[in-house]
Every structure is written in structure tokens, then in C-alpha cells.
Amino acid sequence: MTSVELTEVSRWYGNVVAVNDVTLTVGPGLTGLLGPNGAGKTTVLHLMAGLLAPSQGKVTVGDQSAWRNPEMYRQLGLVTERESVPGFLTAREFVLASAKLHKLPDPEAATRRALGIVEMEAAQDREISTYSKGMRQRTRVAAALVHDPKVLLLDEPFNGMDPRQRMHMMDLLHRMADEGRTILFSSHILEEVEQLSGTVQVIVSGRLAASGDYRHIRRLMTNRPHVFTISSSDDRRLATVLIGQESVSGVSMTDGSLQVHASDYGTFTRALAKLARTSDIRLTSILPADESLEKVFSYLVAT
Template sequence: MSTVELDQVSRWFGNVVAVNDVTMRLGPGVTGLLGPNGAGKSTLINMMAGFLAPSAGSVTLDGRPLHRDPDIYRVLGLVPEREEMYDAVTGWDFVLANAKLHKLRDPEGAARRAIATVDMAAAEDRDIRGYSKGMKQRIKMATAIVHDPEVLLLDEPFNGMDPRQRLHLMQVLHDLGDQGRTILFSSHILEEVEQIAGRIEVVVAGRHAASGDFREIRRLMTQRPHQYTLRSTDDRALAAAVIAEPGTSAVELVAEPGGGTSVQVQATDFSAFVHALPRLAAQHGIRLLEVRPADESLESVFSYLVAR
């Protein structure tokens, strides 16, 4: 059972700060690294994999610095986001070559087991150049687990997979986590992470924004102020009705560029607002024409967590 620790880690490239003062501890089980694109997830994973040295702070595996220590790859497996593979070889040859590089006692047996685990036996004799995106992701996964590592790092591993492939890989990660492996996988999709991760670490703009299980992260997200754009048959009456609700903090009647109006609402209590809105419309004889969240992007959600 291995532990990866990041202690006040920063990484910059020239004047660009990619990771800023992140402290994190990853133990046995499945941990999700969640954040929007460009949040610094890949940079963090590259430091945990020993490819990048932190500009400040330390990244260790069981107390041992990771950077430029090739021996760590005996106990660490990696699925990078970028696809730089030997397309002219078969899936079998690619996984077998990795097994031989690890000097395993039975490389053929290890390759066979890894390929079966990711459900790629039917395509193992085909050249990788003919694989779909999802198949390439799975064969990369096979190379990462062929030596039975204690630590597994996966950067956006579900990209390009169809629903069946995704469910299968999720079950594989579940099983490996239950065996006591330390697994970290990154994603920008909360629903993807919460299905398999016992713990979630949220990063935004290189900063560690939040930490906890998916219920805690969901709670933090739903508690933030939510903004909505409303259009109705009587926007002025709707604005007057909505502002009287306790879960509403601000209401503005806005003139639309093409004519007409809309109501901009900021709600501090998400649950109370979504239940009150149809009731208010019915009470005042107003027909709702549009209810649109104005700030539901991951960037806005996570930026709120950073600002807390």
C-alpha cells in the first residue's frame, strides 16, 4: 500500500504558473483529480510520474522523491493523455514489449492477463494505427498495468470510449482500488469521477480548490450562488415575485438587444429556488418561456470553490 504526497508543490514555465502551492496526499483506493481543462491536472500527474521536477515543494512516493528515479516505474503505471504510440505494431506486441522492459519473469503471461483485463483480446493482433480512440486508451491501460503496479496514474482515461468500454474500465479501476492500489485519475466531468472515486481532489487554475468525497463536493457546488436567465409572458411581474423569495439574493430586469426583456436572478439556495419558481409562476398566472442557467460551466463552478 503506497502513498503519494505533494507538499506545497508549485510548477512554473517561464512566467506561467501551472501549479500553485498544492498540498495533497493520495493513499490506497481510487482518487479523482477533477478540474476544467487547463487547470493543471496534467502537470500534477507529470510531476507524480517523475517526468517533471517541482519548481518548489516536494513530490514523493512513500517518502521517496519521484523526479528522475527510474526505479519508481517498478511500482508505478501511467496512462498519459497524449497519444504517442508505436502505431505500426500490434496491440499484443506493444503490451508485450512493455512487459519485457519491466523484465517480468513471464512477460507473455503478464501481457495476456493485462490485455484480457481491458477487454482487448479480440483486437490484440491488429495494428494500433487501426484502433479507435477508445481502443487506444484501453491498450495504453494494458501497458500501464502489465507489471501489476502499486500506484496507477491516469490522465483523462475515459476520453473516446463508448458507454460499454467506459463502464468496463470503471469496474477495472474499482477492482484495483479494492485490492489496495493507489489510483489517481483525472477528469473534467464530475459525474464521471463520482461513479468510481472514493475521494475527489479539485484543482482550478493550478490551485487546490477543494477535497472530499463526491457528496461533499456536490454540496459545495450546490451551495454556491446560482445565476439564471428567465423569460416569461410578464417579466416585470415575475421579477417582483421572485425577489420576495428568501433564497433569492438579486434580481435584475434586463432589456434584450433584439427587443423584449429578461430577468436575471441570483439564487443563494439552489434547491429552494428551483422548487419555488414554477409555484410562483402558477400563482401569478405567468407562463415561463425560458429558464436558463447563466453560469453552469465548470470554470464558474470551480472558480467559486477557489474563492471560498
């Protein structure tokens, strides 16, 4: 098992601070890297990949320093956001070059395996200049996977992919995560992150704003009321019962269901069932209305 760690890391360019005193650990499994444009996500990925030196602090992959350490690349694969694929090469030639750079014992076999993983066998002998953006992206992923790395860093990996290709890539990332690989990916499409992983690292203005499961992060936000949509056998009577509770800050009827604003997630959820039972009211559904990744992200960015 290989983890990536940043310890009190800062990176600045002249007077511009891109990353400010960030400490985080990315372990085995799938982790999403989130943040507004210009927040420092790409800088964090480049620090992890050893492409940038930290101005302060330490970056390690496993037990090795990421900076000026070519050996580290034996266990790390990187797909950058910016395309830099020579159009005159075929996919097979491009991935084979990566295999040879890694000095693999059988580069041809490794190339076939990597192209098969991303479903590029049929087009592998065409020049990359003839590919769609999604095909170019899959070729770049194949080159990053050719040496079977333990750590995979992906900057906007779904760019240009059609829906079927996205689904295939999501399945692939899930399988690799299940095998124990450490995968960190950035995406500006929150739905993609939510489908892939509940674990996130959120960078805002160069600082780490939150880390962990986004549902747990939401429940720790005590400064924002938690919103629940509740259906029951008698919504109006349940509203009357709840309005007097200390943990409830507001109750309203919306679209035929009861919406409750709770100031304390734990106190409210523990009390709700007991209150309903005491009042002889049957609960049919209880849904957190603002526990999506989109809501959590909007709250973090706004703070």
C-alpha cells in the same frame, strides 16, 4: 498501501506558474482530479509520475522521490492524455515491450494477463494503426497495468471509448481500487467522476481549491445557501413553519414541491424533522438539490 504526496509543490515555466504551492495526498482507492482547462491537472499528474521536476517542494510515491528515481516505476503505471502508440506494432507487441522494459520474470504471461484485463485478446495481433481510438486507449491501459502497479495515474482515461467500454473500464477501476491500489484519474466529464468516486482533488488556476468527498466539501461552503427539495403531507403549512427559522434564507413552491434555501446545512437538517413532528406534518422526501459534483465544481471555479 502506497500513497502519492505533494508537499508545498510549485512548478513554473519562465514567468508562467502552472502549479502554485500545492500540498495534497492521494491514498488507496479512486480519486478524481478536476479543474478547468489549463488549471494544472496534467502538470500535477506529470509531477507525480516523475516526468517533471518540481520547481519547489517535494513529490513522493510511497516513501520514494518521484523525480529521477527509476525504481519508483516498479510500483507506478501511467496513461497520459496524449497518444504516443506506434501504429506499426500490434497490441501484443506493444504491451510485451512494456513488460520487458519492466524486466518481468515472465513477460509473455504478464502480457496475456494485461490484454485480458482490458478485453483486447481478440484484436491483439492486429496493428494498432487499424484500431479505433477506444481500442488504442485500452491497449495503453494494458501497457500501464502489465507490471501490476500499486499506483495508477490516468489522464482522461475514457477518451474515445464507447458506452460499453466505459462501463467495463469503470468496473475495472473499481475492482483495482477495492484491492487497495491508489488510482488518480482526470476527466473533463463530471458525470464520469461522480459515478466512479466521491473523492476529488480540485485544481483551479494552479492551486488546490478543494480536497476530499465532494458532498462534504459542499457542506463546508457556508457562503452559499444549501438548496433542498422537500415533499410532505402539507407543503404549504411546512413552508409557513420553516420561513421563520433562522437557518432558512428562502422558501418557494416549485413544480408541486417545496424548495428551501438553508444558510446552515447542519442546523437546518437537525431542526427539520423536529419541526415537522411538532406541526404534525409527515415528510415523504428530502433531497439536496445542489449537492451534485457539477454544482460543487461550478461553485469552486466561480470563487
